[in-house]
Every structure is written in structure tokens, then in C-alpha cells.
Amino acid sequence: MVRVIGLISGTSVDGIDAAFVEIEGSSTNLQVKLIAAQTYPYPPKLRSQILRLCGGESISMAELAQLDDAIAVEFAQAALAIQEGLEPATLIGSHGQTVYHRPPKQHQVKLGYSLQLGRGAVIAQLTNMTTISNFRVADLAVGGQGAPLVSRVDVYLLSHPTYSRCVQNIGGIGNVTYLPRNGLNSSQAIIGWDTGPGNSLLDLAVQFFSNGTKTYDQDGVWASQGTACLSLVEQWLKQDFFQQSPPKSTGRELFGQAYLEQCLIDAQSYNLSPADVLATLTELTTASIEHSYRQFLSEMPDQVLLCGGGSHNLDLKQSLQRRLNPIPVITTSEVGLDADFKEAIAFAVLAYWRLQGEVGNLPEVTGAEAAVLLGEIHTTKGAAVIG
Numbered sequence: 179m180v181r182v183i184g185l186i187s188g189t190s191v192d193g194i195d196a197a198f199v200e201i202e203g204s205s206t207n208l209q210v211k212l213i214a215a216q217t218y219p220y221p222p223k224l225r226s227q228i229l230r231l232c233g234g235e236s237i238s239m240a241e242l243a244q245l246d247d248a249i250a251v252e253f254a255q256a257a258l259a260i261q262e263g264l265e266p267a268t269l270i271g272s273h274g275q276t277v278y279h280r281p282p283k284q285h286q287v288k289l290g291y292s293l294q295l296g297r298g299a300v301i302a303q304l305t306n307m308t309t310i311s312n313f314r315v316a317d318l319a320v321g322g323q324g325a326p327l328v329s330r331v332d333v334y335l336l337s338h339p340t341y342s343r344c345v346q347n348i349g350g351i352g353n354v355t356y357l358p359r360n361g362l363n364s365s366q367a368i369i370g371w372d373t374g375p376g377n378s379l380l381d382l383a384v385q386f387f388s389n390g391t392k393t394y395d396q397d398g399v400w401a402s403q404g405t406a407c408l409s410l411v412e413q414w415l416k417q418d419f420f421q422q423s424p425p426k427s428t429g430r431e432l433f434g435q436a437y438l439e440q441c442l443i444d445a446q447s448y449n450l451s452p453a454d455v456l457a458t459l460t461e462l463t464t465a466s467i468e469h470s471y472r473q474f475l476s477e478m479p480d481q482v483l484l485c486g487g488g489s490h491n492l493d494l495k496q497s498l499q500r501r502l503n504p505i506p507v508i509t510t511s512e513v514g515l516d517a518d519f520k521e522a523i524a525f526a527v528l529a530y531w532r533l534q535g536e537v538g539n540l541p542e543v544t545g546a547e548a549a550v551l552l553g554e555i556h557t558t559k560g561a562a563v564i565g
């Protein structure tokens with residue numbers, strides 16, 4: 179049994195999710211037990227620096243270096259804090275903070291590029307623990323999207339012998355893994371892709387309409403007071419990203435501030451109230467999920483398992499349930515895998531697989547030419563490589 183800490187800050191840039199897990203087995207007999215989990219919010223100044231960089235603002239190399247180190251320090255502190263009072267872990271899997279993602283093909287380039295800040299070498303030294311980081315580069319180097327990477331972990335933790343499942347993350351961006359009945363033993367392929375916006379546009383709209391006093395719409399209460407403009411949703415769904423077949427991935431580069439501003443311009447001709455706009459953006463998220471299932475899956479799943487912060491948005495959840503009826507839409511927590519910390523848990527598993535010499539990506543999902551080892555290993559003076 180290995181004690182591993184998984185760390186990630188996602189596209190919402192709300193803070194570092196840390197999961198402390200005990201892992202046993204390899205892949206087919208993988209067992210993961212969650213011991214502790216916590217979100218450590220970024221200091222507000224650091225968060226706004228990251229958001230500005232994600233929004234395309236130019237910064238100097240000196241500022242980039244300072245930001246990279248500051249993020250690594252926050253990640254190291256999260257790793258030290260999560261294991262307080264527990265027998266220490268021996269390994270960290272750190273996703274870091276995505277600040278730029280340029281998938282291949284969509285951009286007429288053969289190789290994609292993805293940049294996560296928070297250097298693993300610094301985390302390893304500050305925590306005195308072997309740290310695996312930079313998980314996306316190896317998949318990108320073999321022509322993959324570099325995302326979604328959680329799909330292989332979904333396969334081993336969430337496949338079911340009698341139900342086919344869509345594991346749907348709704349973070350800043352949405353992503354799905356389709357698990358046929360019987361998982362890897364099925365003749366049907368396991369596929370996955372980024373579905374488009376999760377909460378990113380909603381959060382930006384809430385900040386705009388509340389003059390910065392709110393960062394998100396708790397439980398979707400504000401959106402539930404509005405009426406969605408379905409003509410606008412149909413118009414927006416015609417956009418290239420939604421029509422493109424998987425493998426595909428995206429980020430705040432597409433579904434960010436400029437996209438929201440265009441949505442607000444489009445909304446002007448319909449005289450929508452702020453609540454109506456939020457309801458319409460909620461429908462864009464759920465319609466993009468529904469349409470991608472109907473377009474890209476050979477059959478609809480028996481169950482949809484939600485995870486990520488969007489699984490707490492009741493209005494969004496109800497909208498997705500209405501669209502997918504009679505398929506039950508539940509959360510991964512309801513089947514035993516914490517919906518808020520699934521991504522952090524996944525990066526702990528990916529780090530564990532890296533040390534075991536097991537591949538981490540699913541070429542059917544990322545479009546990579548091969549399954550490859552994911553992550554770079556950083557040891558410390560005091561830490562031995564285990565596994």
C-alpha cells in the first residue's frame with residue numbers, strides 16, 4: 179500500500195484540491211481509499227494574477243518565473259497541510275495550474291501545447307517528497323490532446339459490469355468518459371472528450387452582473403429565477419467546437435471572457451435579464467453535454483455520474499436531468515467516489531502508475547498515437563524513488 183497525495187487546481191482557479199489516498203494493486207485490481215481531502219484557496223492576489231495570465235495578458239519572463247514559484251509554494255503547503263496529524267505520504271502527484279492550453283488539430287498544428295505552472299522540482303524540495311508533475315506533455319508529444327487524462331482512472335474506478343456510464347465532470351470546463359458495460363472487457367470502445375464550458379461562462383457572468391461581489395451562483399439559485407432563451411442556445415451550439423468530433427479538448431482560451439462578451443452581445447437582441455442570461459448559459463452547458471452524447475456515442479449510457487463543482491448546482495443538474503430523461507443523473511459520490519476530489523484522486527493514481535511503470539493516457543480518448551508513461555519524476559535529497 180502506498181500513501182499518495184494528489185494535487186490540482188483546475189480551470190476555475192478557485193484553489194488547490196488536495197486528496198490524501200492509500201493506493202493498492204495496479205490497474206485491474208486498483209484500490210483507492212480516500213483518507214483526507216481539502217481545498218486550499220489561493221491568496222486573492224495570486225488568483226487574480228493567474229486569471230489575468232489565463233485571460234491572455236502579457237507578462238515578462240521574470241513575472242512568469244515568480245508566478246511559477248509562487249504556485250509551487252502554494253501546492254507544497256497544501257501537501258504539507260493535508261497530511262497534518264496523519265502518517266505521512268511518500269509520493270505526490272501534482273497537476274499544477276493550467277495557464278495555457280492549445281490542443282493539436284483545431285489550431286492547424288500537429289503537436290498541441292499545454293502549460294501547467296507550479297514546478298514539481300520545487301514541490302519535491304519543499305515537501306521532501308518524491309513528486310510527479312507535468313503529466314500532459316508526454317501525451318501531447320505523441321500527438322494527443324493532453325486531456326482528458328482522468329479517463330483511464332475512471333475506467334478502473336467506475337466501470338460497472340451491467341451499466342454503461344458517462345462520467346461527466348463539470349468544472350470550469352466539462353469533460354466526459356464513456357464507460358461501456360463491463361469497462362475494458364467490453365467490445366465497445368471507451369471514449370471521452372471535453373464537452374465545452376462547465377461553469378466558466380456562468381462564473382464570469384455572475385461576476386459581471388454582481389459587479390464582482392459574487393464569484394459563482396450558489397446552487398444555481400439566481401439562474402433558476404430566469405428563463406433560458408433556447409434560440410440563443412441553438413445558435414451558440416453551431417459553433418465549431420461543439421460540432422467537432424472527438425478527440426477534442428478545450429480551455430479558458432476559448433470559453434473565457436471574450437466568449438462571454440460575445441454571448442452578452444448576442445443576448446442584447448432578446449432583451450434578457452441577468453437571470454435569463456444565467457439560465458441561458460446554464461442551458462448551453464447542459465445542451466452541449468446532451469448534444470455531444472447524442473452525436474458521438476453509439477448508444478446513450480444507462481447512467482450519468484456527475485463530478486466537479488457543477489454537480490452542486492441544482493439548477494444545472496435539473497436541466498441536465500430534464501434533457502437526459504429517463505437516464506438517471508447522479509453523482510460519483512453516490513457510487514463511492516468523492517465528486518469534489520475525483521480529479522485530485524486521479525492525479526494521485528496517475529503518479530502511482532508512473533512509478534509502477536504503467537501508462538496513464540488512453541489513446542482512444544486523447545487521440546495520442548500510443549499509450550505512454552505520464553509525468554516527470556522529481557526526487558529529493560532525502561526521498562527515495564519508491565515502487
Ligand SMILES: Nc1ncnc2c1ncn2[C@@H]1O[C@H](COP(=O)(O)OP(=O)(O)OP(=O)(O)O)[C@@H](O)[C@H]1O
Binds near residue numbers: 350376488492
Ligand atoms: N454549491 C454550488 N452551487 C453552484 N455552483 C457551484 C457550487 N459549488 C461549486 N460550484 C461551481 O463549481 C466551480 C468549481 O468547480 P471545480 O472545482 O470542479 O472546477 P475546476 O476543477 O477548477 O475546473 P476543471 O475541472 O475544468 O479543471 C465553481 O467555480 C462554481 O461555479
Ligand SMILES: CC(=O)N[C@H]1[C@@H]2OC[C@@H](O2)[C@@H](O)[C@@H]1O[C@H](C)C(=O)O
Binds near residue numbers: 350352371521
Ligand atoms: C489543460 C487542462 O488543464 N484541461 C483540464 C480542464 O478541466 C477539465 C477539462 O479541461 C479537462 O479535460 C482537463 O482536466 C482534467 C483533469 C483531465 O485532464 O482529465
